[in-house]
Amino acid sequence: MGAGALIFGLLCVFQLSHSSSDKDDFTKVRAVNLGGWLVVEGWIKPSLFDGIPNGDMLDGVQVQLKSVALQKYVSAVGGGGGNVNVDQDAASTWETFKLWRVSDSEFQFRCLNGQFLTASNQDVISATTDSPGDSETFYIERNNTLLHIKLLNGSYLQVTNNNQLTSNHRSQPGWGDDMATFQMTIAANNLHGDYQLANGYGPAQAKAVLTEHRKSFVTGNDFFLLSQNGVNAVRIPVGWWIAYDPDPPAPFIGGSLENLDRAFYWAQVYGLKCIIDLHAAPGSQNGMEHSASRDGSVDWPSEVNIQKTLDVIKFLAQRYADDPSLLGVELLNEPSAGTVPLDTLVSYYKRGYKIVRSYSETAYVIFCQRIGNADPMELYEADLGPTNTVVDLHYYNLFDPYYEKLNATENIRFVYEKRLPQVWALNGAKGPLVFVGEWVNEWNVANASQIQYRSFGKAQLEVFGEASFGWSYWTVRCNSVHWDYEWNVRNRYLIIV
Numbered sequence: 001m002g003a004g005a006l007i008f009g010l011l012c013v014f015q016l017s018h019s020s021s022d023k024d025d026f027t028k029v030r031a032v033n034l035g036g037w038l039v040v041e042g043w044i045k046p047s048l049f050d051g052i053p054n055g056d057m058l059d060g061v062q063v064q065l066k067s068v069a070l071q072k073y074v075s076a077v078g079g080g081g082g083n084v085n086v087d088q089d090a091a092s093t094w095e096t097f098k099l100w101r102v103s104d105s106e107f108q109f110r111c112l113n114g115q116f117l118t119a120s121n122q123d124v125i126s127a128t129t130d131s132p133g134d135s136e137t138f139y140i141e142r143n144n145t146l147l148h149i150k151l152l153n154g155s156y157l158q159v160t161n162n163n164q165l166t167s168n169h170r171s172q173p174g175w176g177d178d179m180a181t182f183q184m185t186i187a188a189n190n191l192h193g194d195y196q197l198a199n200g201y202g203p204a205q206a207k208a209v210l211t212e213h214r215k216s217f218v219t220g221n222d223f224f225l226l227s228q229n230g231v232n233a234v235r236i237p238v239g240w241w242i243a244y245d246p247d248p249p250a251p252f253i254g255g256s257l258e259n260l261d262r263a264f265y266w267a268q269v270y271g272l273k274c275i276i277d278l279h280a281a282p283g284s285q286n287g288m289e290h291s292a293s294r295d296g297s298v299d300w301p302s303e304v305n306i307q308k309t310l311d312v313i314k315f316l317a318q319r320y321a322d323d324p325s326l327l328g329v330e331l332l333n334e335p336s337a338g339t340v341p342l343d344t345l346v347s348y349y350k351r352g353y354k355i356v357r358s359y360s361e362t363a364y365v366i367f368c369q370r371i372g373n374a375d376p377m378e379l380y381e382a383d384l385g386p387t388n389t390v391v392d393l394h395y396y397n398l399f400d401p402y403y404e405k406l407n408a409t410e411n412i413r414f415v416y417e418k419r420l421p422q423v424w425a426l427n428g429a430k431g432p433l434v435f436v437g438e439w440v441n442e443w444n445v446a447n448a449s450q451i452q453y454r455s456f457g458k459a460q461l462e463v464f465g466e467a468s469f470g471w472s473y474w475t476v477r478c479n480s481v482h483w484d485y486e487w488n489v490r491n492r493y494l495i496i497v
Contacts, residue, residue, distance in 0.1 A: 029327070029470025030496075031233035031275065032226055032485045033438065034263070036475060037218045038256040039237040039279045040210075041290045042192020044478045048213060049192055052200035053104040054142070059199050060191035060295035061099045063109075064091040067159045068146070068181040074165060076127040080111030084125050087163040096187050098295040100132060101199050106139050108132040110295060119151050125165040143175050147182045156180045191296060193289030194239060194280065198251035206253050214259045222476060222486070223266040229489050230496030233272055233327055235437060235472045236263055237279030239292055240308065243315040252292075264325050273327035275366065275472070276316050277437075282308040286336040286371065298339040306348050313352050314359075321359035328364030329356050330392060330437070337372035345370065346382045353385035361387075364469075366435060368392040376422075380429040390469045391426065392437035395419055395460075397444070404444045408452040411443050415459040423466050433469035440474050441494050442482040450493055453482070457494040 036044030049055055057063075065074040073088040073095040088095055093112045100108040100116075109117040115127045120135040129136055134152055141148040149157040156169035158180040173180035198206040226234065238260060241248035245257035260276070267274050280292040283299030291300075299305060313331060320326045331352040335345055353365045367384055369376040369391060379391050397403045397411050406414065426434045441457040448456075464471040478484040488494035 027232070028465070028467075029233045029273070029275075029435065029472065030231055030465075031235050031273075031470065031472035032231050033235045033237065033277075033472050033475045034218050035237055035290075036478065037214065037237070038242070038259060039239050039290055039292070040192070040194045040197050040213075042196070043480070044475065044483075045213070045217065046192075046479055048197060048209060049200065051205070051209070052197075054140075055200065056186060056189060057099055057101065057107065057140070058189070058191065058196040059099060059101045060196065060293065061186060062096050062188040063099060064095050064185045064187055065097070065147070065149075066091075066183045066185065067179070068183055069177045069179045070159055070163070072159075072163065074182070076111040076113075076115070076117070078113070080113035080115035080127040082127065084117060084127050084165045085163050086159045086165050091185070091187070100295065102137055103202075104200075105141075106137055108136050109138070114297075119167045123166045123168040125157060125167060145184050146175055147184050148173055148180055149182065157182075191289045191293065194241075194252060194292045195294045196289070198253050199294075203251070203253070206251070207255070210253045211255055214255060218259075218263070218476060220262075220266045220269070223263075223270045223272060225486060226476070227270040227272055229486075231272065233275060233470075233472070234263070234267065234476075235275040235277050235330070236260065237277045237290070237333065238316075239280035240278065240282050240312045241292075243312040264320065264323050267325040268323075272325065274320075274323075274325045275328045275330060275364075276320065276326070277330040277333055277366075278309070278312060278316075279333040281305065281312075281332055285332055285340055286334050287339070288334075291333070298336055300335075301340050301344045306344075309348070310351055310355060314355050317356045317359040317363070321356075321363065326360070326363055328366050328388075328390065330366035330368060331356075333368050334371045334394065335368065337370035337374035340370060342370070342374075342378055342382075346379075346384070349379075349382070349384050353389070357385070357387075364388045364390050364433075366390040366392050366437070367432065368437065369394070376426060377429065380426065380431045384432065389432040390435045391432045392435045393423075393426075393467075394438040395436055395464065396438070396440060398440075398442065406444070408443075408445050408448055408456065411445060412456055412459045415456070415463050419460075420463045420466065423463060427466070427468045434467040435469040436464040436467050436471040438474040439464055439471060440483050441488050442480070450491075453493045454495060457488070461494075461496070 073091045075088045075095045077083045097109040111127045116132045116136040118129040118136045139150040158169040169180045241252035242256045246254035283305040284291040284293035285300040287293045287296040287298045473485045481487045
């Protein structure tokens, strides 16, 4: 059966068996995400990071250090909390350290278990400090991949013949087989968010870079173009620091609030609705760059950070509740199933719902599913709120080895045969409406033709158009063109009717 015949048959079955009469007066959302605008994602616009000194040594970069003299790796025994040895032939998790950047040449090294390398124990380096200070801050002298690591007092780290790491090298080392020379390997460099940008440039330069970016990346003309190309709403990712504008906590840079205000103005001018999406919460809810994680850690599920997050929701709800362009408030984007317990998330969602309702009886309150191994039905069983609630699903034929083996036809059939029944099942569940809040016309199919992309886009538009609340494309523009909504529409890779 062809894809078109398949969808027609399934839709006929649906129309006979599923009633949505209670939603007949609801105009479905056809939205585009304004990703990479008020919350930075480096892959969307890589040039934002081009001017950062030592730009490959940003916060969260994972490094491994090998003694040039001994040809052994520095190892935090047990992942941290005790001794540091230089005795491993190969590097694994104990030998991998996350950078915390203090300046373009000063860094702290965080171990697997969260402790930092420290020189607080006389001349012997250990991994026993939870909160870094001067004794955990090291000055890096660099010669390509070779490093000298110096304390603030001028002494250098060196290895000893009995495989210790000490800080008692008092003179300037050379770059040969010196006991104070280390070879750095970058094991991972996948965080390019607001934290990395702001802390990488420093306050003054970061402000200049972000001010220009926010002014030019999304403009009123984009709202006009979207309104002319099948879109009736925008989903706007924001970071928690927006509530502290114009002077948010370091290293974050103020100015996003005035741009969100401007977005609401443009939306009103061009007849669009706005969904405010809290994309980055205090402490990070998923450890990714788009939640502004410093080093990949997930520290959001603490009462202190949850209360801060609720304060941000209160700020946003209070500020925009009476704006005619407000459609909804999304309480949290993509909490991680692996690190955010369901009961913690449900409690937060219920409290957030009450806050939004205290300012608006009509704004939709949107609850994002947990990403990872989580069934979105868990949110339908949680009784999150009685009126105008929505569950947000993110559907990508990416980010999983399963999709890497699918060809174009198999990807398209997957959308019809797997996604569609799930959307219908959730449509039929009691409670929130269904929102496919992120999807994209991209896949792992090499050298796909324009016709194949069109077919894939058509399948997703048809299937996600069945969601009772609607859909939102990721994203408005992007360095990777198939993620770029405006490029897809302009070049007719995505046909919006």
